Amino acid sequence: MDTTVPEMRISQPLPESDPGSFPEQVEEALQPAHSEIRRYLLARGNSAVADRLFKLLMLLCALSIFMIVALIAYQLVDKSELNWAQSGIKFFYTAFSDPYTNQPQYWDPVNGHFSALPFVYGTLVSSFLALLLAVPLAIGVAIFLTEMCPGFLRGPLAFLTELLAAIPSIIYGLWAIFVLVPLLRQYVNPALIKTMGWTGLFVDDNPTGLGYVAAGIILAIMILPIISSLTREVMMAVPHSQREAVLALGATRWEMIRTGVLRNARIGIVGAIILGLGRALGETMAVTMVIGNTPEIHKSLLSNGASMASVIANEFAEATSDLHRSALVEIGLALFVVTIIVNAIAQLLVWAVTRGTPRQVH
């Protein structure tokens, strides 16, 4: 609760004091009483120039954030021009077909055939799996933390989820390689093949334990704290009067949560999920370490694949030709554009909910 207090203070506009003209007014009013501080300050002269300079400097810092986005966009477009000229938008949905075997050659740096299709597919599949696993859990945690948790547990649990968000992806990847993947190889994957093999999504063709499922699980663990902490924030922004009103009508706690809280917070929760999706799409190291890194498309979720970020991480430093590098930059450009759009949508949705609420309370 205490975190919302400063928010409320922020939302109220300041009484506008015009700092530029302030000293002069005071000067007239205080003419007779020349205190020592006053004399000292007067001796330093007019501060209008310094003030304006300072404001301009800070403004430049703020504007530099726009410039960075523009710079990234320019560099990515500029350095991917070669590949764009070669294959255009087709880069993302077609593949070169080998005339002898009729097999698609998605990614063949030696012969200069490049298609981003397997990477787009890998990114989408692993992110979708991650959302499927993470969203119900994250909402459950948020419900527990905001509505059910005894007070003494709330602080430590919120801290733990915060910590989970601060662990670098390389450490998740390390843990995934040495703990998660062996676990999947030995127990989970055989069980999945046995029980769900009939769907055709779990085929026993990859004995390593790496693949889309491993990537999806580690991504789910990584985006869980982001989704749950944002959902929690959005749920806490729902005014208490809503809860009290529903409870007063005789609702149970779950009915109160469902109708009073979740329904009011749903736009923000969707925003939180989309923000989690944005993180999952761009996540690099942990995915690179467990997805298997083969530029192919498989229907089986247990097969090796590659994601857009993982192929850049794997091949960029050793790109063999200008076209190869340019193709990788274009994948990066696609990643940039998609994450910008996804994050912008998510941010707008979350703002729509959390921003208006303090005013409703009054």
Place this chain on the structure above:
Amino acid sequence: MSTSTLQFRSKLRAANDHAVTCLAILATILVIAPLAAIFAYLIYKGASSLNWDFFTKVPAPEGELGGGMANAIVGSGVLLGVASVIGVPIGIGSGIYLAEFGRGTKLANAVRFTADVLNGVPSIVMGVTAYALIVFPHIAFLPFLGHFSALSGGVALGIMMIPTVCRSSEEMLLMVPHAIREAALGLGVPNWRSTLSITVKTASPGIITGCMLAFARVAGETAPLLFTALGNQFWSTSLNEPIAALPLQIFNYAISPYEDQHRLAWAGALVLIVLIVLAVSLVRYVTSRGVLKGNS
């Protein structure tokens, strides 16, 4: 409706309520479990392989036992130094603009929005940008361009720090009570002076911890360093050469076939996580204890 159906329905609703409570608790346990597993395994593996050599020696040649990550720790320090030279002043400056000058204006909202969006841009894209900016171009009279270098890695990390530092310093500056600003202005202190030595100074514990959080975040970043700082098996503190970094070294060792290098990777991961947990706890302490809020 008869009384019995009513009773049945209310029982059903109560059961539903209990079921959801159980599910929520189960979800929380399921989320805490991997965290506990990661931490336990990390501490178990890391502590058993951490020794003095780790902090004092450079990596052993491929396939040989022993060695440490001294160069990677120093390298990470150098990279963070470059990153903070870029990220901290610009980040705090834009935070000051948002909190002091741009309140409620459209421009400030746009900056805030862009900073949040920039925060979500994948770190690998920052790496590609730094590559395109510094590693790629060959210009004869600028010798720091055109090759893998610590500078390019630091630039990539520095760009990543800006939005985090900006948002956290804005938040901290907004916590400073208006009475303090008004008191300074009432004494006739120029606005820039009051901002720098009154507002920013009051908020400085918060701003510093915000910077530390940004440090913690970029200290663990690997993706932007893969093709900028590149990594180095030897001692190097030159900005003009490839440099080792802790997360990069962990990555290289994690995917290597040697058992002894796996051991070092775990030790490196433990060192990294201890630094990060310290930073996060400090931030939480400062923001929750009301160093700024109540007492000032």
